[in-house]
Amino acid sequence: VSDTKDIHYEKPGVTIDTVIFTIVEDRLEVLLVKRADVPFQGSWSLPGGFILQGESLEAAVQRILLDKAGMSGSYLEQLYTFGQPDRDPRSRVITVAYLVLLPWKRTPGPLSPKVSGTEWTAVHYLPKLAFDHNQIVLYAVERLRAKAGYSNIGIGLLPDKFRLSDLQRVYEVILGHDLDKRNFRKKMHATGLLEETGEKEIIGAHRPAMLFRFKEKKVVNLD
Amino acid sequence: VSDTKDIHYEKPGVTIDTVIFTIVEDRLEVLLVKRADVPFQGSWSLPGGFILQGESLEAAVQRILLDKAGMSGSYLEQLYTFGQPDRDPRSRVITVAYLVLLPWKRTPGPLSPKVSGTEWTAVHYLPKLAFDHNQIVLYAVERLRAKAGYSNIGIGLLPDKFRLSDLQRVYEVILGHDLDKRNFRKKMHATGLLEETGEKEIIGAHRPAMLFRFKEKKVVNLD
DNA sequence: CCAAAAGTGTTATTGATACACCCATGC
DNA sequence: GCATGGGTGTATCAATAACACTTTTGG
Secondary structure, eight states, X not given: OOOOTTOOSOOOEEEEEEEEEEEETTEEEEEEEEOOSSSSTTOEEOOEEEXXXXXXXXXXXXXXXXXXXXXXXXXXXXXXXXXOTTSSSSSOEEEEEXXXXXXXXXXXXXXXXXXXXXXXXXXXXOOOBSTTHXXXXXXXXXXXXXXXXXXXXXXXXXXXXXXXXXXXXXXXXXXXXXXXXXXXXXXXXXXXXXXXXXXXXXXXXXXXXXXXXXXXXXXXXXX | OOOOTTOOSOOOEEEEEEEEEEEETTEEEEEEEEOOSSSSTTOEEXXXXXXXXXXXXXXXXXXXXXXXXXXXXXXXXXXXXXXXXXXXXXXXXXEEEEEEEOOOOSSSSTTSOSSTTEEEEEGGGOOOBSTTHHHHHXXXXXXXXXXXXXXXXXXXXXXXXXXXXHHHHHHHHHHTSOOOHHHHHHHHHHHTOEEXXXXXXXXXXXXXXXXXXXXXXXOOBXX
8 A cells, every 4th residue: 555644764765777778880888877976986877867756757767868868769668676775875775777779870970978978888898887787787688688589679779761681780789699681581571560661772882772661660569 | 877965856755566466266366455544545455565774675575465465475576666746646656566476275265365454356357446556457467468478477376286277277367268288288398397296186076186396486487 | 877177199280490592783 | 793782482390279089086
């Protein structure tokens, strides 16, 4: 029963932490921010913050994204709530972790962090992070892998129009192993979620690739 | 960044709410408690409560289970954190919802609620609950259904020793449709998780059934 | 001997995997 | 004309789904 009247113990703090993924040069990268204050001063940590009055959890995530990363996420999913009593050395803080996917912009450069003190880091070379943030990132990677197996989660990491080889690359990077081109394309077409844009894109001295788009902009479970 | 120093807005409250499932006479039932206080005085609601200082979220769930239901859960999983600003009409309260499975005791009777003001209710005949608790129960049922498809979640709803027909019944109740006996048993045996106890059980005028046990006491993903 | 649940295999269908060549382009 | 990525189909294997009869017990 959610009863507020009998609180005689101190309220825990509640924060949001975000695991923001993107793909850069065939690597899965996560956005980190350098902590300005104690504890863990100077350590890297996940972008996060407190929830404002009257603000939904999702709205808080979007606000934090804009403040800390200078961008708004294309896909957003609640991950898990971490509440070990000692996870913050100062006081009890419970954090609701979110998984965020940023569309990978073809154009190189503008994906570089917009906010000073932030940096994209490959998940394979993650430093020791503040608080329990390493655990949170691992949990997020696990979730992302699992979802790659049974959903079109790749949509969150791609621009509106993309080549099938881009889509395949996204899944390969998430899963950590190569996929068969013909089987991958067969399966993707079978979902009925892809539509041709009619446009073709030429990169370098190759046969031009058809650009595709997802009919549904939402992440959806396949089969 | 989990920074407590710059809180100038009021902290939200944090609660735990539990969706406690069991199976009674081939029905999936959930434990409800009648609210003694405003708001929603007299309404049914999910067992819940505040988190004590220094208490982990899981420990809080176990404590609430014991207090409100007079029993400890066999399976426990964090469901989702609900934080809509208006979900509690008095003040901002964020709740971390847990899914709990109670082993169905063969012996009829002792599963009846131990604590006054609590009642088991079939999920198909759920009344209008306090707060957003209907939404939480729906979410829990969805999760349970999904897990029935790819895990041995049934373990949480069964006593230590059980007949294969009991196990099948559990899955049928969760999924809401009948399963083929031979295919079900083939699949279950193929997991390698079942072991014969050697004991047989005779109920009524029938051929006695072998009692089985799960080798792993944990819920595990199949395939 | 009858009613009721326990137990047991085979076939058909479906989905997943493995695998190799031609095409269009820029230089 | 050559290097590079784009694009396509078939055969095998594994998993799933459909389906019916015999066994053991108590009454």
